[in-house]
Amino acid sequence: xxxxxxxxxxxxxxxxxxxxxxxxxxxxxxxxxxxxxxxxxxxxxxxxxxxxxxxxxxxxxxxxxxxxxxxxxxxxxxxxxxxxxxxxxxxxxxxxxxxxxxxxxxxxxxxxxxxxxxxxxxxxxxxxxxxxxxxxxxxxxxxxxxxxxxxxxxxxxxxxxxxxxxxxxx
Amino acid sequence: xxxxxxxxxxxxxxxxxxxxxxxxxxxxxxxxxxxxxxxxxxxxxxxxxxxxxxxxxxxxxxxxxxxxxxxxxxxxxxxxxxxxxxxxxxxxxxxxxxxxxxxxxxxxxxxxxxxxxxxxxxxxxxxxxxxxxxxxxxxxxxxxxxxxxxxxxxxxxxxxxxxxxxxxxxxxxxxxxxxxxxxxxxxxxxxxxxxxxxxxxxxxxxxxxxxxxxxxxxxxxxxxxxxxxxxxxxxxx
Numbered sequence: 001x002x003x004x005x006x007x008x009x010x011x012x013x014x015x016x017x018x019x020x021x022x023x024x025x026x027x028x029x030x031x032x033x034x035x036x037x038x039x040x041x042x043x044x045x046x047x048x049x050x051x052x053x054x055x056x057x058x059x060x061x062x063x064x065x066x067x068x069x070x071x072x073x074x075x076x077x078x079x080x081x082x083x084x085x086x087x088x089x090x091x092x093x094x095x096x097x098x099x100x101x102x103x104x105x106x107x108x109x110x111x112x113x114x115x116x117x118x119x120x121x122x123x124x125x126x127x128x129x130x131x132x133x134x135x136x137x138x139x140x141x142x143x144x145x146x147x148x149x150x151x152x153x154x155x156x157x158x159x160x161x162x163x164x165x166x167x168x169x170x
Numbered sequence: 171x172x173x174x175x176x177x178x179x180x181x182x183x184x185x186x187x188x189x190x191x192x193x194x195x196x197x198x199x200x201x202x203x204x205x206x207x208x209x210x211x212x213x214x215x216x217x218x219x220x221x222x223x224x225x226x227x228x229x230x231x232x233x234x235x236x237x238x239x240x241x242x243x244x245x246x247x248x249x250x251x252x253x254x255x256x257x258x259x260x261x262x263x264x265x266x267x268x269x270x271x272x273x274x275x276x277x278x279x280x281x282x283x284x285x286x287x288x289x290x291x292x293x294x295x296x297x298x299x300x301x302x303x304x305x306x307x308x309x310x311x312x313x314x315x316x317x318x319x320x321x322x323x324x325x326x327x328x329x330x331x332x333x334x335x336x337x338x339x340x341x342x343x344x345x346x347x348x349x350x351x352x353x354x355x356x357x358x359x360x361x362x363x364x365x366x367x368x369x370x371x372x373x374x375x376x377x378x379x380x381x382x383x384x385x386x387x388x389x390x391x392x393x394x395x396x397x398x399x400x401x402x403x404x405x406x407x
Contacts, residue, residue: 006197013196017188030181040199047200048207107177127178157174166173 005050013043020067026123027071029111041070064124064138071116110160114153121146122153126167259388261395271402272324275395278388281322285315288403290325292318295382309381318361320379322389324396327365327373329404335365335373342386345394351386364389366396374398 002010020042024035045066046053056062111119117139124130124138125146135150136143158165261276264283271288284294294311298320301312311320327333339350342364349366366374376393378384384392 002197006201009200010193010197013193014188017192017196018185021185022182025182025185026178032183040196043196044199044203047197048204050200107181111181123178126174127182167175 005047008054009043009047009050012046016063017043020063023067023123023128024071026111026127027067027116027120029114029119030108038067038070042067045070058137061134061137064134065140068117068120068138068140071120106161107157110157113160114156117141118149118153121149122157125150259384259391261391271326271399273397273399274324274392275397276392278384278392284313284321288401289405290323292316293322293324294320309379311379318377318379320381322379322382322384322392323377325375325377326398326402326404327375333371333373339365342390344390349390349393351389362386362389364393366393368398372398372404 017039020039021035024038024042025032028034028038042063046063049066053059053062053066111122114122121135121139124135125132130138132143132146136146139146139149141149154165154167260279262279264274264277266283270286270291272286272291274283274291274293277283277293280296281293282296284292284298286292292315294313294315298311298313301314301317309320311317327335335350335352337352339352342349342351344364344366347366347368349364352363352365361377361379364376364378366376368374374393374396376389376396378389
């Protein structure tokens with residue numbers, strides 16, 4: 001029997017999971033399997049902290065923090081990722097295989113060379129158009145750190161992709 | 171010109187709408203995690219009562235110092251017999267219950283066995299606090315035995331690695347066995363792994379988070395007292 005929390009969470013998953021998978025795919029530099037792990041981990045954390053999430057002044061900001069922390073947590077289990085064994089749950093990546101073109105491959109390779117939090121800063125700033133303050137909030141760091149991290153991330157991307165890299169914020 | 175945003179959008183892909191099965195599975199995972207948390211909180215609360223009672227007895231009873239530490243699984247660590255070692259790394263006898271896959275003769279002073287299952291054993295500094303997912307963790311150990319940040323983790327090498335050691339193994343002697351230190355590829359800054367050869371051919375794996383500052387010699391000294399029990403199980407992945 002489902003509780004009110006269960007019902008709310010289920011509705012949340014149905015409405016937001018696809019977006020989470022997209023974000024997670026970027027945060028994991030296009031690793032669909034790791035992205036699915038990240039989404040599962042994020043949603044699990046969210047369910048456990050559901051009352052706090054419901055009370056949050058900025059639910060989207062809360063969600064981003066949980067996502068980033070789950071991303072960081074993946075490093076915690078650096079020997080392997082432990083899976084909870086679940087009956088009858090297909091362990092398949094939900095994300096479609098992303099574009100295989102030369103550009104996508106180059107970007108994927110470039111992103112993989114970035115530390116996860118630097119990658120997250122880049123994604124939040126240049127894909128989701130978050131301002132520096134919201135990005136800093138998601139990453140739990142100072143605004144100055146966001147600026148320096150994104151600048152370094154762009155520099156490193158340009159090394160791989162080339163000087164033609166264009167951003168909406170440059 | 172293709173902008174970075176366009177490229178990121180391509181990379182993000184277009185995941186379809188979640189299926190009911192997926193949403194149900196997410197819900198099941200969440201509920202299971204919440205149940206585990208409540209059980210752990212309950213066990214920690216009970217253990218705290220035991221620890222307080224033990225401390226009270228200790229205060230009212232003359233004799234040699236005795237310490238107890240709460241354990242999530244209801245086991246207790248009694249660190250009593252200090253042995254030779256460096257000032258910062260005194261290995262002390264571990265006398266707590268060790269019912270699962272691994273056991274250990276000694277632990278460094280100030281450390282405790284945080285959890286032991288058939289799949290792994292985690293050692294953490296005494297007094298680790300619960301992880302707050304809203305606060306960046308950095309290298310600080312938390313009370314979740316399944317997290318290895320800031321800790322030492324003991325396990326068997328993954329069945330999927332077929333005994334092959336990644337990276338460039340550095341041979342050492344661990345007690346009467348052969349060991350190899352390995353820095354796993356792609357884990358820069360995360361830690362170092364010591365593999366210890368076992369008679370059955372399945373390597374014992376001891377992973378040490380970089381931030382905790384154990385030297386290779388100290389890791390070897392600790393590893394010499396680690397035992398793989400018959401019910402230990404290899405993980406996958």
